Amino acid sequence: MSLKIALVSSLSLLSVAACDSQVDGEHQGTVLATLTGSVRTAQPVATASAEVAVVWVVESGGYSLIGADTVEVEGSFPAQFQLSIFTPPSDDMLIDWEGMKFGVAYIVAGPAGNPDHTVTDSWLGAELGRVLVYLPETPPLGSAVAGFLRGTPAPGFHLYDVHRLTEAERQDRFDCISDLFNADNSHMPTREEMYAACGGTGRDELSMAASDLATPLDIELVDRVDFNDLPQW
Structure with a gap:
């Protein structure tokens, strides 16, 4: 999978971290999806900081990554976070299979204060067992998208488990x-x-998480994210 990476501001993410973690911010609009989870580290440090982002994977010749806004998670780890999504991915963030569009995104952590997270080598961690899926409409039964997603889910955001x-x-x-x-x-x-x-x-196969968007996410901070460890569908 060859990658060309661009940054587009499209999602508003609100992060609330546990213990000493605090994030300030004002976001307006209707919440379309809320993701929750934890960022943890095995490193022997009392405190650290990172940013959590949603990164959409787009087919464009090879594959491109288009990132979204990020918010800081800081304080004592493990830290709990909450991501509230107010805006659906734009059309250029969606994959098009024979006229049926859908989106698949990684949920990653990167260095706090980084103006963008468009270089995979800068990622500090990623949710390796789940991806975020977006559907502007329900895929028809028998379509490639319905086969890929193991069903005909309702329009909107969903969390999918990754089967290696x-x-x-x-x-x-x-x-x-x-x-x-x-x-x-x-x-x-x-x-x-x-x-x-x-x-x-x-390739890796996806199935909707049992609790869908209520499924907790888990991101471990590491020295470097190996691209081969990321879900490959």
Whole structure:
């Protein structure tokens, strides 16, 4: 996955941290989604600071990352945070599959005071087990997007769990896709065909979190986020 990164201000995030953590800010408008979770560190420090951001993944030739506003989480760790989203991602933040649009975002932590978090090497942590999904409308049953999301969720924001395929599961997907191609080698199987017949394309798979937006997020601060550890769908 090659990355070209741009920063766009599109979401207002309100962070409330536990213990000594405090964040000031005024945001107006209707809250469309609220995410909660914790930022923790294994480092032997009493206090630290970081910023939490939502970063949308966009297909543009390869893949691009488009970041959102950030807010500071500071004080004693682990610190609890709350992200209130007031604005849906703009059209340029959405992925388009055959006219059906949707968005998928990483939830990451970066250095406090950084004017943007558009360089993955600067990330201090990320939620590795869940991603944020946005749908402007319900995907039709049988569509590639419905196959990708394992259903036809309602419009709006949702939290999805990430399932990392075992090598055996991945090979099963590849074998199935190969069989589809061999059955009709006039064309490569479409996304719809791969999801309908094989259950996926061989990448990480998503399923809606049991508690959806109420599912707690967990970000561990590390020296460096390995891109290979991020969900790859």
